Amino acid sequence: METGSVDEKRADGDEPVWIPLPRGLLRLRRLLLVVWLGLLTLAAGLLPGLLIGPAWSAFALLPLALMAWGWVLLERNWRSWRYAERADDLLISRGVLWREETVVPYGRMQLVEVTSGPVERRFGLATVQLHTAAAATDATIPGLDPAEAERLRDRLTELGEARSAGL
Numbered sequence: 515m516e517t518g519s520v521d522e523k524r525a526d527g528d529e530p531v532w533i534p535l536p537r538g539l540l541r542l543r544r545l546l547l548v549v550w551l552g553l554l555t556l557a558a559g560l561l562p563g564l565l566i567g568p569a570w571s572a573f574a575l576l577p578l579a580l581m582a583w584g585w586v587l588l589e590r591n592w593r594s595w596r597y598a599e600r601a602d603d604l605l606i607s608r609g610v611l612w613r614e615e616t617v618v619p620y621g622r623m624q625l626v627e628v629t630s631g632p633v634e635r636r637f638g639l640a641t642v643q644l645h646t647a648a649a650a651t652d653a654t655i656p657g658l659d660p661a662e663a664e665r666l667r668d669r670l671t672e673l674g675e676a677r678s679a680g681l
Contacts, residue, residue, distance in 0.1 A: 530598035530605055539657025540592040542637045544585060551581040597655050602677070604644070604670065606653050616653045621677030622646045626670045628663045642666050 559574025590610045598605040606616040625645040634640060640663035642655040658666070 530600050532596040532598045532605075532607070535592060535595045535655075535657045536639070536659055536662075537592075538637050538639050538659075539595075540589060542633065542639060542657070543588050543592070546633075547581060547584050547588060551577045551584070555581070592657075595656070599666075599669070604653075606655060618644050618646060618653050619677070620670065620673040622648075623670060623674035626667045626674070628660070628667050630660065630663075640664075642670075644670065 555574045555577040558577055559571040562570035562573050587610075591608075594610050594613070595606075595608045597607070602621075603617050603619045606618070608614055623644055623646055625643075627643050627645075628640050629643060630640040634657075638660065639657050640660040642658060642663050644653045644655075655663075655666070
C-alpha cells in the first residue's frame, strides 16, 4: 500500500485517490464465517442425526450453503470499502446494494482513535474510528495495517488541529 501526501498521490486534479482496505480484513472475516458456520453445521448435522435419525443430519447442508453464499458476499462487501484523503476532508465509501459515502471535514474531527482487538491483532489489523461533534458523521475504517492506521490517525489529528484553529 502506498503512503504519502494527498498531493503526491493526486495526479489529475480534483479526483480523489481511493485507497482500498487490505486483504487481511477479508481473510479475518472469512475465517470467522468458517468457524461460526462450521460449528453450526456440526450442531445442525449431529444433533438431529443422533436424536431423531440419520436422515435428519441433512440439515447440515443449510449452514454449508450459507457459508458458500457468505464467502462470496464477504468479498463483495470488502471490495466496496475504500477511503480517500482530500485537501479539506476525508471520504469513506462502502456498501454493495446501498452505497454510503461519508464525508468528514478535518476541522470537525474531535477525536481520532486506533483500536485493535485480540483477533485483529492476530491478523495484523487495526481500526481507525473518527469522532465528530455530530454523532451521525462518526466514521470507521476497519481492517487497516497498524502502521497505516497510526499514520492516518496522526495525519488526521494534525489536519484537524490546523483546520479547527480558525473556528
